[in-house]
Amino acid sequence: MATKTQNASIDVLEISTNRVDFCVLGRTPLILNRMSEKAKYELLFPKGRKTAAQKANSLKHEPLKEFRASPYILSDEDAPTYLAHLPTAFKNAIRGAGVDIPGATKAQLGRLLWVEGEKVPVYGVPKLLMSVTRSADMNKTPDVRSRVIIPEWACRLSVSFVTPQLTTKTVGNLLAAGGLIQGVGDWRPEKGSGSYGQFELVDEKNADFKRILKQGRAEQKRAMDHPESHDMETEELLSWFYDEAGRRGIEIAK
Secondary structure (H helix, E strand, C coil), X not given: CCCCCCCCCCCCCCCEEEEEEEEXXXXXXXXXXXXXXXXXXXXXXXXXXXXXXXXXXXXXXXXXXXXXXXXXXXCXXXXXXXXXXXXXXXXXXXXXXXXXXXXXXXXXXXXXXXXXXXXXXXXXXXXXXXXXXXXCCCCCCEEEEEEEEXXXXXXXXXXXXXXXXXXXXHHHHHHHHHHHHCCCCCCCHHHCCCCCCCEEEECCCCHHHHHHCCCCHHHHHHHHHXXXXXXXXXXXXXXXXXXXXXXXXXXXXX
């Protein structure tokens, strides 16, 4: 028996994208801490546990080496900065704000918007931060970590989003909220205990924004080669470390 076919029409909602640029000014210092090459190599080829003798004759930390390995960098010599952060960090701040503010869900925001670029150039002069942290193991073992901290920082963001689901105003409101209640980098508000990495949206003519944008690649490379301590605790820890290394007859490049 022959069957009769019918042509069915499908209405497809027309979706387009828009992009808006933002000037971001840090409210609180930014702590940068990517996974070091040493840690990645350990994942590829674990060395196994050290013996007591090996531990006694090896260094657990080299503060300046860890400091220089902690940020994301832009290798292109023509890049405006040497230091950078991941665009996903800012996207996650927007998505996180969606949880605390009525409107789109975190999953929806993840699908409907994105921050352009592979890395976001970050302006500002870096300093060395050494601080006591707690490891993620069951005993919360204390350790000392050496990281880059940028006391005053700024960047530009280009955010693309799907319309008509999102608007420029909505994206701006969510990014501004994310800068306050989520933040970026280590010890940010999202984690509950810290307040680092907070930011606000400003006009391009903002005096602080314009001033920090002058602290680009050359100033950052100079500060990475000859780091200054961020605070008294860092200065004391670093001084003790080199004194103790000298006492034990261990030479460490600075």
